[in-house]
Amino acid sequence: MxxxxxxxxxxxxxxxxxxxxxxxxxxxxxxxxxxxxxxxxxxxxxxxxTLAPSIQPLLRTLGLWSRFVAAGHLPSWGTRSLWSGAGEHSHLTSAYGSGWHVxxxxxxxxxxxxxxxxxxxxxxxxxxxxxxxxxxxxxxxxxxxxxxxxxxxxxxxxxxxxxxxxxxxxxxxDRLVGITARWSGVDVTDEHYLLIEAAAHGWWYTAPLAHNAMIAMLITDADICRRHHLSSPMAWTTDLNQTSATSARLHHKIAGVASSPRVCSAASQRxxxxxxxxxxxxxxxxxxxxxxxxxxxxxxxxxxxxxxxxxxxxxxxxxxxxxxxxxxxxxxxxxxxxxYLTTRASYYNAAAHHPTPFWTRRRTPVPRVVEYG
Ligand SMILES: Cc1cc2nc3c(=O)[nH]c(=O)nc-3n(C[C@H](O)[C@H](O)[C@H](O)COP(=O)(O)OP(=O)(O)OC[C@H]3O[C@@H](n4cnc5c(N)ncnc54)[C@H](O)[C@@H]3O)c2cc1C
Structure with a gap:
C-alpha cells in the first residue's frame, strides 16, 4: 500500500x-x-x-493489456442463451477474438x-x-x-x-438484485462460455472462473427475492432446478446444494x-x-x-x-x-415472457430521450 x-x-x-x-x-x-x-x-x-471482447482495446489504451493477459484469466468463447428461444453468440466473430471470465x-x-x-x-x-x-x-x-x-x-x-x-x-x-453462489474444484475445461436463461422470477447467469471455480447467479427484483425467500439455499436451489440448460450445466459439474447464496444490489440508476x-x-x-x-x-x-x-x-x-x-x-x-434504456427495453421485449411480475413489469415501450439536470 x-x-x-x-x-x-x-x-x-x-x-x-x-x-x-x-x-x-x-x-x-x-x-x-x-x-x-x-x-x-x-x-x-x-x-x-464476464468481460466483453471490447475490454481489449480499452486495456491496450491504458497500457495494461500484457499485464491483463499475464494474470491468467479465462478466455470466453461466447454466450449461450435460452432467452427468446435457444441461441448462441460466438466471440470468434469479434475483431478481438474472445471475451474473458475474470x-x-x-x-x-x-x-x-x-x-x-x-x-x-x-x-x-x-x-x-x-x-x-x-x-x-x-x-x-x-x-x-x-x-x-x-x-x-x-x-x-x-x-x-x-x-x-x-x-x-x-x-x-429498477430494484434488481443478484443472488450468487460459487463452487470451487470444478473442471471448467469445456465451460468457457456464459450461459443466460430466462426463468419465472428473473434470469440466470452461469460462468466459469479461474482456478476451477464456477459462479451461478439469479437476477431478480428485490421485492420478488423477499416474497419468495430466494436468498435461502432451499428456495434458490428450487428455482435453479426449474431451469433447463442452467440446471443441466450445473448438475453435470457440481454435486450438492449451494451453501449460502449471497445477495448484492444490481439496481440500475442515473x-x-x-x-x-x-x-x-x-x-x-x-x-x-x-x-x-x-x-x-x-x-x-x-x-x-x-x-x-x-x-x-x-x-x-x-x-x-x-x-x-x-x-x-x-x-x-x-x-x-x-x-442504455433503449437497449435494455429491446433485450427484455425480446425475451420469452413468463406471466410473472418480473416480466410483466418489463413490457415497456422504448423510452424517450432522457434529459436530466
Ligand atoms: C450482479 C452483477 C453482475 C455484473 N456482471 C457484470 C459482467 O458480467 N460484466 C461487466 O462488465 N459488468 C458487470 N457488472 C457491472 C460491473 O461490476 C460494474 O459496472 C463495475 O464494477 C463498475 O465499476 P465502478 O468502478 O464504477 O464501481 P465499483 O466496481 O462498484 O467500484 C467502486 C469502488 O469504490 C469503493 N468505495 C465505495 N464507497 C467508497 C467510499 N465512500 N470511499 C472510498 N471507496 C469507496 C468500493 O470499495 C469499490 O472498490 C455486474 C454488476 C452486478 C451488480
Whole structure:
C-alpha cells in the first residue's frame, strides 16, 4: 500500500474500482497530482466476472493489456442463451477474438496498482467521510486525515456516496438484485462460455472462473427475492432446478446444494445533479449503473474514466469554463443513459415472457430521450 504523500492534490478520486482506478491512472499519466482512496483492501470476492471482447482495446489504451493477459484469466468463447428461444453468440466473430471470465478481485486490484505505478497516491482501507468546497475541496478521510483538492471525483460505484452527500439524487430504473453462489474444484475445461436463461422470477447467469471455480447467479427484483425467500439455499436451489440448460450445466459439474447464496444490489440508476457547478464529477456506476443483462458495466466504467479524466484536466486548466464543461459532461452521460434504456427495453421485449411480475413489469415501450439536470 502506498500512503498519501501530500495533503494537496489536483484531483482526489473516491473509490478505487475500475472507474476510479482508470481515471486516476489517466490523470497521473497526464502529469496531475492525484490521490485515489479505496474503502476496501480488495479482500472480498467481487461480482461482474464476464468481460466483453471490447475490454481489449480499452486495456491496450491504458497500457495494461500484457499485464491483463499475464494474470491468467479465462478466455470466453461466447454466450449461450435460452432467452427468446435457444441461441448462441460466438466471440470468434469479434475483431478481438474472445471475451474473458475474470476474477474481479484480481482484475480490480491490477487496475488499482497500475494507478499507483503511474504516480497516483493510493490509499487502501480509506473512505471519504466528509467534503466541503470553499474554492478548494476540503476533504476528511475515515482515518481522520485531511486533504485538499481542486477537483473531486465520485467513483464509489452504485452507492454514489459522494455525489449524494453533495445533494445529487438517484433516478432508479429498477430494484434488481443478484443472488450468487460459487463452487470451487470444478473442471471448467469445456465451460468457457456464459450461459443466460430466462426463468419465472428473473434470469440466470452461469460462468466459469479461474482456478476451477464456477459462479451461478439469479437476477431478480428485490421485492420478488423477499416474497419468495430466494436468498435461502432451499428456495434458490428450487428455482435453479426449474431451469433447463442452467440446471443441466450445473448438475453435470457440481454435486450438492449451494451453501449460502449471497445477495448484492444490481439496481440500475442515473445520478443527477441540478445546477451545481462546483468542480466534481461522477464516473462509472456512480454516474450510470446498468442492468447486468447489458454485459457492459466494466467496459463502460473504463470508457467514462477517459471522459472524466479529460473533463477534469480541462477543469484544472480552464476553471472559468466549469459551467460549460460540467454541462457537456452530464449531457454526454444522459445520452449514454438513453442508449442504455433503449437497449435494455429491446433485450427484455425480446425475451420469452413468463406471466410473472418480473416480466410483466418489463413490457415497456422504448423510452424517450432522457434529459436530466
Ligand atoms: C450482479 C452483477 C453482475 C455484473 N456482471 C457484470 C459482467 O458480467 N460484466 C461487466 O462488465 N459488468 C458487470 N457488472 C457491472 C460491473 O461490476 C460494474 O459496472 C463495475 O464494477 C463498475 O465499476 P465502478 O468502478 O464504477 O464501481 P465499483 O466496481 O462498484 O467500484 C467502486 C469502488 O469504490 C469503493 N468505495 C465505495 N464507497 C467508497 C467510499 N465512500 N470511499 C472510498 N471507496 C469507496 C468500493 O470499495 C469499490 O472498490 C455486474 C454488476 C452486478 C451488480
Amino acid at each position: 502506498r500512503l498519501l504523500m501530500s495533503p494537496t492534490y489536483d484531483v482526489v478520486v473516491a473509490g478505487g474500482g475500475p472507474a476510479g482506478a482508470a481515471t486516476a491512472l489517466r490523470l497521473a499519466r497526464a502529469g496531475h497530482t492525484v490521490a485515489v482512496l479505496e474503502r476496501s483492501h480488495f479482500e472480498h470476492p467481487r461480482v461482474g466476472e 476474477d474481479r478481485r484480481t482484475f480490480d486490484r491490477m487496475l488499482f496498482d497500475a494507478a499507483g505505478d503511474a504516480g497516483a497516491s493510493t490509499c487502501l482501507g480509506c473512505s471519504l467521510s466528509s467534503c466541503s468546497y470553499d474554492g478548494m475541496w476540503q476533504l476528511t478521510c475515515s482515518d481522520g486525515g485531511r486533504l485538499t483538492a481542486r477537483v473531486l471525483i465520485d467513483a464509489t460505484g452504485r452507492s454514489a456516496a459522494v455525489g449524494r452527500s453533495l445533494g445529487a439524487r438517484r433516478i432508479p430504473f 445520478l443527477i445533479r441540478s445546477r451545481d457547478l462546483r468542480p466534481w464529477l461522477t464516473v462509472g456506476d456512480a454516474a450510470l449503473a446498468v442492468d447486468p443483462i447489458s454485459g457492459s458495466g466494466v467496459p463502460r466504467a473504463l470508457r467514462t474514466a477517459e471522459a472524466a479524466a479529460e473533463t477534469a484536466t480541462r477543469l484544472l486548466s480552464h476553471p472559468s469554463d466549469a459551467a460549460d464543461l460540467i454541462t457537456q459532461y452530464e449531457s454526454d452521460r444522459n445520452t449514454e443513459c438513453t442508449t
